[in-house]
Structures are given as C-alpha cells and as structure tokens.
Amino acid sequence: MRYRAQKPTSLAGLVSTVEDYARLCQMLLNGGTFNNRRILGRKTIEMMTRNQIGTADVWDRQDKFGLGFELITANSHYGDQATPGAYTWGGMYCSEFTIDPKEELIMLVFTNVQPYSYYSDFVRKFRMAVYQALE
Structure with missing residues (x-):
C-alpha cells in the first residue's frame, strides 16, 4: 500500500487519519499483528x-x-445490527468503529459532526446495511 497524506480527524482525544484508525482496527482484528508484525500480544x-x-x-x-x-452480547440492544462477540466504541464527533471477529469485518463511521441528533439511527442503519450485504 502506498502512503498518501490524509486529513486528520478527531475522536475528542485522539487525532489521526481514518486510514491509520483502520490500521489500528485491523491490528485488533488480527489478534495483535499488523503487516506480519506483532504489536500487541494475543x-x-x-x-x-x-x-x-x-x-x-x-x-x-x-x-x-x-x-x-x-x-x-447475544442479548444486545443492537439486535440484528451486530454479531455477538463483536466489539465497538465511539468518539465525541460521531466517529465509531465496530470490529467483528466472526465475520472478519471492520466497520468505521467518521462523520466529524457534533451534535448530531440522528447519529444512533445513522450508525444502526449503516451496520444493518453492511451485515445485509454479507454472503
């Protein structure tokens, strides 16, 4: 992959590019490795x-x-939006990631808007669309 400069985005404490955040999520999905290098222990x-x-x-x-x-979890509020065993976290400016090890999937949402009253509905629909697209 060729590196190209990206506009930094903020998660209200973390400032990074979406590309680098995706790399972090990929490393977590890979059990602590990225590009065949161990970053965190399994x-x-x-x-x-x-x-x-x-x-x-x-x-x-x-x-x-x-x-x-x-x-x-299996009894999650997220229901049909995510696989039990997936994990997620969001940021201040409507930025969120979900990592689903079972589906080998990373979902990133970066809107950089605050406040956004329809954010939860937006993320819910995004997750549903992604899962529905899986074979």
Whole structure:
C-alpha cells in the first residue's frame, strides 16, 4: 500500500487519519499483528475483549465492557445490527468503529459532526446495511 497524506480527524482525544484508525482496527482484528508484525500480544487482545464488569450491564443494552470496548452480547440492544462477540466504541464527533471477529469485518463511521441528533439511527442503519450485504 502506498502512503498518501490524509486529513486528520478527531475522536475528542485522539487525532489521526481514518486510514491509520483502520490500521489500528485491523491490528485488533488480527489478534495483535499488523503487516506480519506483532504489536500487541494475543493474550492482551483476549483480555481487552473479555467481559471486565461481571454481571453488570452497559447502560440498558445488556452488553458488557472489556478494556476500552463495549462488547456485544447475544442479548444486545443492537439486535440484528451486530454479531455477538463483536466489539465497538465511539468518539465525541460521531466517529465509531465496530470490529467483528466472526465475520472478519471492520466497520468505521467518521462523520466529524457534533451534535448530531440522528447519529444512533445513522450508525444502526449503516451496520444493518453492511451485515445485509454479507454472503
């Protein structure tokens, strides 16, 4: 892949390009490796994506939290929008990622708008469209 400069975007604390954020997500999906290089240990990724809150639920969604991610469960509020075992997190300016290891899929949404009252509906429809497109 040839590198070309991208306009930086902000996640209200993280400033990066969408391309670099996609690389980070790909490394997480790969279990800690990127371009055949180990960045994080496999066990570190497993710990990050394991339930760290026991029987407590995330908000009213019946999801769980790992270390830095919301973990989507079988009883998730997301329902038909994501596979149980996928994990997600969002940023301040309507930026969000979902990583689905079962489908080997990364979904990125970068709108860079705040506030955006229809953001949740937008992401919900985006996820549904992506999953419906899978064979």
